Amino acid sequence: MFTLSRKKGACLAGILLLSGAAVAEDTVPVVTPAVTAETSPAVVEKPAPAVVAEPAPAKLEKPESDKAAVPAPAVTETPAPLTTLPTSAATATPAVKEEPKAPVKPEFSLNSEEQKRAYASGVAMARYIEDQIQQQKALHITLDKNIMLAGIADTFNKQVKMSDQDIHATLTAFDEQVKVLTKAEADKKSAADKAFLADFSKQDGVKKSKQGLLYLVKNKGQGEALKDTDTVEVSYQGKLVDGTIVDGPQVDNANQIFRVANMPPVLRDSVKLIRKGGEIQVVIPPSTVENADNKGPNVVVIYTISVVDVNKAR
Template identity: 75%
Template sequence: MFSLTRKKNACLAGLLMLSGAAVAADPAPVVTTEPAVTSASEKPAAVAAAEAAPAAPEKPAPFVATEPAPVASEKPAPVIATEPVPVASEKSAPAVTEIPALLTVLPTSAATVPAAKEEPKAPVKPVFSLDSEEQKRAYASGVAMARYIEEQIEQQKALHITMSKDIMLAGIADTFNNQVKMSDQDIHTTLTAFDEQVKVLTKAEMDKKSAADKAFLADFAKQDGVKKTKQGLLYLVKNKGEGNVLKDTDTVEVGYQGKLVDGTIVDGPQVENANQVFRVANMPPVLRDSVKLIRKGGEIQVVIPPVAVENASDANRPDVVVIYTITVVDVNKAQ
């Protein structure tokens, strides 16, 4: 009888533990150390009540202890919760979305996270001064070279040839640094073809201008009052002016401008619409001979064909028609 009672009590305790009631406020009746009882009348009331409860093991009442009281002789059993309790790992999802923002700073794997690229640093400009003659010579040579290149670029624009300044500067820098990206043969071939192209385009442009010049000369010569000098210049006095004939000893204030048939200005004062003072004897031949044909307040137009300057050197001989407009603003007699 004693052994049966102990088995029932042990079974009841096991079911209570599985249902969450193993940590009840008074767990003493589960495990007892009282001496064996020989008759039902001598059994404790708690034991008799436990034996009298027929369906207690079948429908255990759910019980969740807020603060389980540990048993002195046994380690506290793990609590099996009836409702799932949120685990910390379930809240870790938002943290994953924040990781990519930090990967560029703290990469976790070189295989999955590309290394951050460093921004190219601006080239350091050389620091120099112009305190010595050697430095001045070097700088002046650079300026002269740049101006020559600028002049060539402008001339090529008239032939509809474009040239990149940046690439030209790269070629100069690569040459100085011994990092030329073309072979000598390729450079020679490229420049030879370029020279031929310039020659062809130049000839075509000059032929076009020559035809325009001839047409202008023919039309100008037909105008009333146009005369021709011994040197072959054509001129037209638009306003003779007043006063005496100018002499070499006179000082005159003149306004003048030389341009091509297409309107390109090739000669004149540095300041636009400004006048210039000359001593008649020291004027260029074309201007000197022209002002002597008019007086103070007079205006003359002079057309200079290329054949009219045969005595000029090859470097100074114009190959196009130049049209001068000259005005005598004032005349100061010599004292």
């Protein structure tokens, strides 16, 4: 009978488990009674007998009394596995990729004159861009503000995405388009101005001043004629034929107090034609009033002026 000691049996069982060896279902296992330290004499290892191909003997079951007498062997000294199998790539935990952090905006202050100049220059540039966008919007030209800002940033970072030749060609063609559209818009406004002047001059009560202004007194008002020394509270507004407001108090629907002598010429000459509570409409034709460049305005401006109150000088 081939017998293994407890330690050798445990080692062999561990090796078989690691190597994946298995016994087929139709193979009858060889039952080797476990030997305990109390019942086994000294163990002498003998060579394994030759295996003869004979029908497998029927498995004999021990009576219940024997099973109870011989407890199942307990493996108390199981050796550590001989090798450690590597973890497969499918089950390995992937490395956590860190999300890129948002760039921190640089902080600045306006404590020095240099910082104030830089900031003021940026504000002036932004306002210029806003004006250009509004002017071109009136010509039905739409410029994307974000792309314009990208062009500025790319220029500062020396990452311009267009060649100088392409930039020059694009801006030249753009300027020509703006000129054509501007002229067409100016001609349209000029025609509208001429039509308005023709209609206004035909209204009853319309007169022409020495300066060439057309005016219509809608309400004469009451009281004495105004003098340069009087202080007046007036409501006024200047607008174009298309309704665009071009002049008036800084606060909407607010009145303004003037000393008559210090009023702008158009307002001064107009209020002297009415009294307290009066209202007058004044139309300024193109080239009637000169500006700083000695050139008259090229559009019609319509003023509506009311004298709300008068404080006579004493």
